[in-house]
Amino acid sequence: MRSALTLRNIVTAALVIGLVLLPLYVALTGDRFVLILFTRIVILAMAAVSLNLILGYAGMMSFGHAAFLGLGGYTTAILSFEGVHSGFLQWPAAIAVSALFALAVGALSLRTRGVYFIMITLAFAQMAYYMASGMARYGGDDGLSLESRSTFAGLLNLSNKTTFYYVCLALLLGTILLVWRLTNSRFGMVLQGVRSNESRMSAIGYPTFRYKLTAFVIAGTLCGLAGALIANHTDFVSPSMMFWTRSGDLIVMVVLGGMGTLFGPVFGALALLFLEQFLPTLINMAVRPFNPAGAAKAGEYWQLVLGPLLLFIVLFARGGIDGLLKKLGGKHSSHE
Amino acid sequence: MRLSKALFLASTALLFAAAPAAAQQKSVKIGFVSTFSGPAASIGDDMRNAFELALDHVGRKMGGLPVEVIYEDDTLKPEVGKQKSEKLVESDKVDFVAGFIWSNVLYASYKPVVDAKTFLIVSNAGETRIAGENCSPFIFSTSWTNDQNPIAVADYMNQKGVKSVYLIGPNYAAGKENLGGFKSEFKGKILGEDYTTWPSQLDFAAELAKAKDSKAEAVYMFYPGAAGVQFLNQYAQAGLKGSIPLYTTFSIDSLSLPRQKDAALGVISALQWGADLPNDANKKFVGDFKTKFGTEPSFYAAQTYDAAMLINSAVAGVKGNLSDKAATQKALEKADFNSVRGDFKFGSNHFPTQSFYMQEVVKVGDAYTQKTIATAEKDVPNPHASKCSMK
């Protein structure tokens, strides 16, 4: 495995190149929906990468990560509603608000362990959810539409779908780079040490609480930025972005792709949104030969397949897609 | 191993395969967005049934062209609705987008449709901003705005001399607009109003106890879909049924009645359509619907049937030349079809000018149905037309 040319690396490189060249494909076919779908995938992948930092590398099972998506999104949308359209103000504000929330939630939650940590992060996310539902001025339960996308003093026009896609992709790659640098630093080594044995790390003399809190704040902040992107993408924010099942979706992406791996969450986001988009069509095609009339209806039951699939992955494919690629690559090279 | 590898490659390839084939076929393409999963799927299914029935009635052809309908599930989430609408206009390149049950889903989704200069035929969601400041030449509605039906109920209650009322409704846009419409028209005293968490709160014990305690002469409520069933059951269990008359809108329909049964008897609501309206188009619609699907159509179905017929009339009006947007708009504005609600014409904001009827739940044999008992308002234009500049 010394060679850089493992299957996993090849597929990862192909993924990055594919993502970079995607607008070219769109320009050739004229199918702009693919661009819209992939913009969404890229943004959610960024959120998943940020969750992976605490979930995968540090072993902190936050069940409220979607709150940060919502906070970043709401900060952007509220500023826009109040007449502040400049992204130079909106985005730093989104980052600051999520960082502060992460600091508060982290400081309180990290006192607990295990299931209690899962539940308390969930509780804070639910609070944010109900808080957003209660803001009558900003649409309450119905959410808030953005009149226009963030402006960058004429430097960037986010209403241009291709420009916006590249902005999101650049931020995703930037996030991955940051996580890579972090996890290979002393800081990252300590975090991974905490995951495997926290008491030992603190016995050695590391202030583990401070390390964990720092990681939690970084993850929340990055996810808040993704929230600002998603608000621009859908031109709309609503409390449902923060509902607990959304946090579940993010966890699914991380685990599906491969926890604690650099590109795993990207694969996971891609796979989950692909399933959401194409599983109904696949079931439809599978059922059609047997029951043409019921085929369209059968496609609507796609979650009947997705549910056990998740359980199956948990039970038998812990490494997720990344682990699968590694395994396939490993077997492959041993044949040669 | 080889299989899983192949699967992976196949799934990657699927993305590219899923890209559309050339959009040069000569057909009318309609995208239909509604809720087809979760508890609200029964509404979506009823709408789809009505749309399919309408297609049967026009011989599956509009203006001589074959019709292709793509149904998309919004899963009751605004952002999913928006994503599906974008897919319909950007990827499937449909000529019309129709459907929409929920105001919040519609409000999140209308922009990409209108921006793509695609016609949007709303067959339920009554978001007032779409009728007012956010109206568009490309948006038409075959329903109402959220405040219209409650205004009719309040009118009727004023005529009946009801002096005081207690209001209960869900805390989302349609709920607030609905109760707001009622309040704007009702002349008596409003003794209290409760907004409950939507759609998660289903136990109304606390609210009903307050309503009982207020000694109001009547209760007005708005709970669409399954929540309406719960509300009526609990109303009876709390001992309010029979002692305080209940008025509502959109909470009782042919989908919920089989489950509301006795709890709904005597409840009065207002609609622009009833299964018993005596016009020919309606008789054919209701009769064929019953034969084909075995149930009475709901108002969702009636509005959706009208939406299909409206689209048909417009396609025929421009002889299938849908690329002429201005002519298509003109043809839609004419509304040259026989509506199941009788007379049908559009106001300046592309919302119908229509009459509202009072309906009471009655038991006929073993079945429960809504009987038209009075005309509350005749030929009222949409109240938000003045805010619409139609630019």
Added chain:
Amino acid sequence: MTLFIEQCLNGLQFGLLLFLLAAGLTLVFGIMDLVNLAHGSLYMLGAYFAATFAAWTGSFLLGAVLALVATLIVGMVLEVVAMRRLYGRDHLDHVLGTFGLILFFDEGVRLIWGPGGLSLPVPSWLNRSIEILPGIQYSAYRFAIIVVTLAVAAFLYILVMRTRIGMLIRAGASNREMVGALGVNIKLLYTLVFGLGAALAGLAGLMQAPILTVQIGMGENIVILAFVITVIGGIGSIRGALVAALLVGFIDTLGRAFFPQILVELLGRQAGSTAAPALSSMLIYILMAVILVVKPQGLFSANSR
């Protein structure tokens, strides 16, 4: 005053109902160390079974008994087929796997019973209001729920504190390895406990069904409340679950009943009436966060001494 007493009864009824759900959850949690998000699905199944069996047999009570048995069986089968494989894994796996099961159960129910939901009518002998205190009329059915849940709580108390199975359960909650070392058939014990938890959830679902109608996803909101209760009460503690369930039941109901008026006074009519439902829903989560910050193991932790 009448209104206040009636709202307290509503709070009591809701709290006790939540206790049924939380009791099963906390047992499974405490003994098998399993986070089961799909507990809400068993609640939903209980309601669907009861509605179906009651319609077949024409009797509410018979339907309820059959539904209890059916949920018990589904629970035990679920334990043998899926849950058993999750023991000993970390909690993330539990969350994810059972999250998948929720999707599966929701869609499965839709496939079998259709999307529209069912209704389970209140038996006619309970479909009235009774005077439980001089001058206070209360729904007979809700009163029956209070009686039944109190009886179940008493049964659980006796089962856990006075029987051999209960002893094993208690031992399992505080020290799993020891029970295994004693040569107890731990697999069977786990299956039974999971089945018991499922039956309790099913009982909650079928009793709630006439009040709320039976529909897909009915368990998703309430299961989160049940988790909140389990965590507030301390994992594995039945007594903690009871206290926390009553706390949550009262706060939720009284919050909804009286909080809006307070907010309207503070914020004015428009803002107050829209903010109230959201903020009263928040109260429970604030309570939980405060309790966990002060006592990171919940109120009555089974593991603490």
